[in-house]
Amino acid sequence: xxxxxxxxxxxxxxxxxxxxxxxxxxxxxxxxxxxxxxxxxxxxxxxxxxxxxxxxxxxxxxxxxxxxxxxxxxxxxxxxxxxxxxxxxxxxxxxxxxxxxxxxxxxxxxxxxxxxxxxxxxxxxxxxxxxxxxxxxxxxxxxxxxxxxxxxxxxxxxxxxxxxxxxxxxxxxxxxxxxxxxxxxxxxxxxxxxxxxxxxxxxxxxxxxxxxxxxxxxxxxxxxxxxxxxxxxxxxxxxxxxxxxxxxxxxxxxxxxxxxxxxxxxxxxxxxxxxxxxxxxxxxxxxxxxxxxxxxxxxxxxxxxxxxxxxxxxxxxxxxxxxxxxxxxxxxxxxxxxxxxxxxxxxxxxxxxxxxxxxxxxxxx
Numbered sequence: 405x406x407x408x409x410x411x412x413x414x415x416x417x418x419x420x421x422x423x424x425x426x427x428x429x430x431x432x433x434x435x436x437x438x439x440x441x442x443x444x445x446x447x448x449x450x451x452x453x454x455x456x457x458x459x460x461x462x463x464x465x466x467x468x469x470x471x472x473x474x475x476x477x478x479x480x481x482x483x484x485x486x487x488x489x490x491x492x493x494x495x496x497x498x499x500x501x502x503x504x505x506x507x508x509x510x511x512x513x514x515x516x517x518x519x520x521x522x523x524x525x526x527x528x529x530x531x532x533x534x535x536x537x538x539x540x541x542x543x544x545x546x547x548x549x550x551x552x553x554x555x556x557x558x559x560x561x562x563x564x565x566x567x568x569x570x571x572x573x574x575x576x577x578x579x580x581x582x583x584x585x586x587x588x589x590x591x592x593x594x595x596x597x598x599x600x601x602x603x604x605x606x607x608x609x610x611x612x613x614x615x616x617x618x619x620x621x622x623x624x625x626x627x628x629x630x631x632x633x634x635x636x637x638x639x640x641x642x643x644x645x646x647x648x649x650x651x652x653x654x655x656x657x658x659x660x661x662x663x664x665x666x667x668x669x670x671x672x673x674x675x676x677x678x679x680x681x682x683x684x685x686x687x688x689x690x691x692x693x694x695x696x697x698x699x700x701x702x703x704x705x706x707x708x709x710x711x712x713x714x715x716x717x718x719x720x721x722x723x724x725x726x727x728x729x730x731x732x733x734x735x736x737x738x739x740x741x742x743x744x745x746x747x748x749x750x751x752x753x754x755x756x757x758x759x760x761x762x763x764x765x766x767x768x769x
Contacts, residue, residue, distance in 0.1 A: 407437045408767055411495040411514075413486070414464075415445030415506025418579070418688045419673045421522060421669065422501040424459040425581035425756035433760060435768060437494045443482050443506040444469040459582065475505060475536050482509035486627060490517055496767055501525055501578070503687075508540040515547040522763060524578055526551035527558025528687075528708035534615070537687075541708070550766070552759050554691075555711035555748055564621040575758040576750030579688055580695055582672065584753040590673035598677065599640065599662065603678040606637055607732070609661070612644035613685040616723065618702060620654040623647070626703065629725035630683075631659035633732055637680065642666050681735050690718045699735045703728060717745040720747065 414423045423440075430438045442464035456463060468485045470478060482505065490498065490513060498514035500507040501524040514521045523544050530538050545551060545562060553559050554577040562572050596603060598618060608628060617623050630639050639661045642650070651658065667675065673692070676682060682693050682700045690709050693700035694716025701721045712718035720733050751759075 406765065407494065408435055408497070409437045409439065409495040410497045410498045410499050410763070411490060411493055411510075413438045413443065413506055413510040414501070415443040415470075415482070416502075416504040417666075418686075419501050419506065420455055420459060420461065421582050421688065422578045424461050424500070425578045426499065426759065427461060427525065429756040429760045433764060435764065436760070439466070439495060440464045441486065441489055441510075442467045443509070445478060445482065445504060445506045446470055447488065447728055458586070458669040463686035464597075479505045479509045482506055483513050486585050487508055487513050487517070490514060490519060493520065497522055497763065499524070500548075500762075503528070503537040503540045503544070504656050505536070505540060508543050510613075511544040511547045512577045520550070520767070521548040522552065522759075524552045524759060525554055525558075527553045527562040527572070528555075529557070529558075529561045530706040530708040532706050536614070538708075550763065552755075552762075554751075554755075555709070556686040573758075573762055574750065576755030576763070577691060577753060578755045578759070579691055580751045581753050583692055583695055586670060586673065587677070590670045590677065593674035594675050595667065595671040595673045596678060599664070599675075601638060601640065601678075604680050606679060607633060607639045607649065607681040607683060608675055608679045609639060609641045609682075610644065610684045610686050610689060611641075611647050611703070613704065616685050617644075617647045617650050618658065620650065622644045622723065623650055624654070624656050625725050626723065627651075627656055627661070628656055629728050631657070632729055635662040636733065636736060638662060638663065640675065640679075642672065642675075646728055677694060681732060683732065690716070691751075694745060695747065695751065700727060701731055701735075711748040715746040715748045 416418055430436045450663050466489050470481050497520045499522045500510050511521050517636045526545050551572050552575045561571050633639050641661050641663045643663050677696045679698055690712040694712045697717055700718040707720050721728055
């Protein structure tokens with residue numbers, strides 16, 4: 405019997421967290437061969453090794469080494485390099501995750517070649533097309549043959565866009581598969597000791613969205629807010645390279661905020677799990693804090709993950725520093741600004757199994 409060959413494409417850090425569970429599941433199937441393609445999008449060499457190690461992932465079969473650039477430059481270069489990979493690999497399916505440029509670029513090339521596409525984390529919408537990620541989501545979903553959704557809003561959005569229901573599968577969240585698998589190992593991390601922190605007595609911040617960090621006035625206002633919050637408790641800020649460049653080039657003041665380099669997966673999971681509060685503009689962190697049941701304030705005007713607000717511990721607070729500080733201090737004072745969180749349906753650690761079951765049944769040779 406012929407092997408089902410699947411090209412699994414990853415690029416940026418969140419892709420690896422999601423793909424780790426899918427690769428593990430595919431490797432356990434005798435009838436599936438996976439080809440891991442790393443585009444090299446926004447992934448520093450010093451972080452790469454630790455991420456593969458933390459997630460117990462195999463080294464990529466192919467690394468395109470694309471690197472950074474404008475949205476258009478990066479997307480075009482990924483497309484140019486990945487076409488030959490798909491042709492040589494002769495895969496029966498291209499599997500993409502999330503909403504980064506690598507996801508859309510791989511989907512575009514696969515569609516041109518007539519190769520079926522599976523999109524994991526389909527249907528999420530912020531309804532804000534100024535976000536590059538929103539464009540990537542819409543295009544990838546329009547091209548995909550299998551659309552795997554993490555929450556009911558994904559199915560609702562896709563149906564509203566005219567996607568046939570037989571292409572849509574509600575399977576749960578592969579990012580949570582990875583979190584649940586590695587939570588015990590993350591608890592052994594010594595990151596709190598290294599940073600001099602006490603569990604439950606610090607806040608964690610991440611900022612990387614262009615709307616928050618590319619405008620120096622906006623970023624300066626957010627940093628001022630964080631400096632004030634640091635008067636109440638330690639504030640730990642693993643600084644994304646994009647954000648660090650802006651802070652340094654604009655000589656912005658971070659005060660007593662503890663700015664550190666980006667962490668590996670296990671260290672960051674431990675840091676989040678023991679935090680009193682998380683402030684972020686990341687989509688994935690909204691989901692992870694929901695499972696960890698850590699209060700999360702999302703510093704954006706919108707979110708593509710409404711389940712984290714409807715059922716989880718996330719609150720969409722916007723980007724006004726006064727509102728952020730007020731909400732953060734209310735949480736610290738235990739004034740009940742976040743209701744009791746629940747775990748969204750099918751966020752149970754089995755999403756990758758459901759996905760691979762569906763693909764194997766539909767495409768098994």
